Amino acid sequence: MKVLIFSASTGGGHKRAATALKEYIESDSPKNIVKIVDGLEIAGKLYNKFICGGYTVLAKKAPKFYGNIYRNSDRESALNNLCNSVNKYKGKHLITAIEMFKPDVIISCHAFVTTMLGDLKNKGRIKAPVISLITDFEAHYTYIADGIDHYIASSRKMIDDFQTRYNISPRKVHAFGIPVFQKFYDTPDKAHLKNKLRLNSEGKTVLFMAGSFGVNEVLSVYKEISDSAKGCQFVVITGNNPHLYNKFRTKINKNTKLLMYVDNVEDYMHCADLIITKPGGLTVSESLACSLPMAIYSAYPGQEAYNAKFLSEIGVAVILDKNIGEKVRTLLNDDRKLRIMSENCKKNYNGNASKQICDLAYSLTEDKK
Numbered sequence: 415m416k417v418l419i420f421s422a423s424t425g426g427g428h429k430r431a432a433t434a435l436k437e438y439i440e441s442d443s444p445k446n447i448v449k450i451v452d453g454l455e456i457a458g459k460l461y462n463k464f465i466c467g468g469y470t471v472l473a474k475k476a477p478k479f480y481g482n483i484y485r486n487s488d489r490e491s492a493l494n495n496l497c498n499s500v501n502k503y504k505g506k507h508l509i510t511a512i513e514m515f516k517p518d519v520i521i522s523c524h525a526f527v528t529t530m531l532g533d534l535k536n537k538g539r540i541k542a543p544v545i546s547l548i549t550d551f552e553a554h555y556t557y558i559a560d561g562i563d564h565y566i567a568s569s570r571k572m573i574d575d576f577q578t579r580y581n582i583s584p585r586k587v588h589a590f591g592i593p594v595f596q597k598f599y600d601t602p603d604k605a606h607l608k609n610k611l612r613l614n615s616e617g618k619t620v621l622f623m624a625g626s627f628g629v630n631e632v633l634s635v636y637k638e639i640s641d642s643a644k645g646c647q648f649v650v651i652t653g654n655n656p657h658l659y660n661k662f663r664t665k666i667n668k669n670t671k672l673l674m675y676v677d678n679v680e681d682y683m684h685c686a687d688l689i690i691t692k693p694g695g696l697t698v699s700e701s702l703a704c705s706l707p708m709a710i711y712s713a714y715p716g717q718e719a720y721n722a723k724f725l726s727e728i729g730v731a732v733i734l735d736k737n738i739g740e741k742v743r744t745l746l747n748d749d750r751k752l753r754i755m756s757e758n759c760k761k762n763y764n765g766n767a768s769k770q771i772c773d774l775a776y777s778l779t780e781d782k783k
Contacts, residue, residue, distance in 0.1 A: 415443070415776065415779055416447045416448075417439055417447070417517055417519050417521060418448075418449050418515050418521070419521045420520070420522045420531070421451070421453065422453055422465075423454065423455070423462070424469045424524065427694050428549055429450075430696045431523055431594075432450045433450065434596075434768060435448075435521070436450055437768075438768035439768070439775070449515055454527065456508065456510075457507045457527075457530070458507065461500075474714075477716075478715055480715060480716055484554075484716035487556060489555055497526075497556070501529040504530060508531065509539060509540075512534075512540055517542050518775075519543055519545065520544045521544075522545070525546075525554070525557045528546040528562060529559045532559030543778040544561065545564045545778075546565045547771070548566060549592050550720065551569055551695065551721045552717060552720035553572045553579060553580070554717070555580065558576075562586075563586070564586050564588060566588055566590050566771055567589045567590070569589060569762070572589065573587045588774065589764055590767045590774075591763065591765070592695050592696060592699040594696070594703050594767070594768075595680070604685060607681055608685050610681075611685060613647060613671065617646055618687045618688070618746045619647050619649065619685050620687065620690060621651070621683060621685075621689045622639075622648055622690045622691075623651055623653075623689060623690065623697060624636070624651060624652050624655075625651065633661060633665055639742045640670065642739030643742055649673065649686070650662055650666065650671070651679065651682070652672070652673070652674050653674065679700070680700070683704040683706050684704055687752060688707050688709055688742070689706050689708050690711060690734075691711070692710070692713060693708075693722040695717075698721060702730065702763040705757075705759040705760050706759065707731070707752050708755075709731065709745065710725065710726070711734040713733075730758045730759045732745060
């Protein structure tokens with residue numbers, strides 16, 4: 415089976431989901447071949463720069479304005495019609511990649527690419543079945559496109575939303591979840607793993623995913639929480655942000671392990687009792703796979719705010735809006751609440767998303783392994 419996955423660089427989540435899915439499909443059968451292509455990039459360098467750069471600037475510099483755009487675009491409107499027209503025009507640039515690879519199944523990890531592929535399918539330019547993978551926890555109008563054969567939703571609630579809000583048949587929507595790497599499903603011995611990572615075996619461990627926060631913002635949040643949660647150890651991961659890492663070096667206390675980019679974040683998730691993070695779809699899905707309770711801080715208006723609301727409603731996360739230090743300290747001292755949140759992660763996680771998507775892809779082709 416040949417699978418072509420279209421990703422995008424608007425945040426790291428789309429590419430990470432695509433890579434996790436590729437890893438699983440290729441490991442499932444030696445006959446499987448998977449290729450990942452940045453759909454926005456091949457649609458045009460200026461177009462890609464405008465979309466990816468515009469998202470970053472608006473979300474960080476003008477979050478309220480971005481939130482208004484996100485909400486107003488969740489319906490048929492002049493803005494959406496213009497956006498769809500541009501994307502359909504740009505879709506022609508995907509044809510070469512599709513014809514060269516000759517996929518049995520095409521998977522899109524970005525709403526704009528989904529529009530392009532749906533239009534190409536309607537026009538008969540591509541014959542392969544097209545699957546749209548949604549990497550957030552809220553349905554949105556921009557993901558809807560004629561010509562799409564199946565949608566992968568991240569929660570069961572989204573199936574109802576697709577039917578009632580967008581008139582999409584439930585038969586086309588599958589609540590498989592967002593793909594994560596298989597290592598997040600592991601259940602290692604926590605004490606052994608802490609020893610391997612040189613973490614204290616006693617007391618609570620708080621994982622701080624700091625790379626996507628603003629520098630001054632994340633430092634103040636860390637200080638407030640670390641000052642309140644005495645006796646806890648912290649692991650702070652700054653990602654590919656050397657400026658933030660160097661800022662943290664002058665601020666951390668003796669109970670904090672500071673790291674830049676790591677390729678074993680799942681190990682630290684398995685060791686942690688709580689994660690402090692923004693509610694990006696992939697980090698959230700990885701936390702759910704690890705049954706790790708979440709404390710959500712600084713959600714951008716738009717999909718992150720919707721993600722945070724959903725996670726709070728299903729009892730796997732608390733939202734840190736005020737009295738942050740006290741709220742985290744109280745939660746860490748409540749073993750029963752943490753246990754319930756962890757159990758809720760298991761109840762609300764849909765299992766191995768990559769396997770279920772792979773099985774769906776098999777069912778859409780003549781290649782049954």
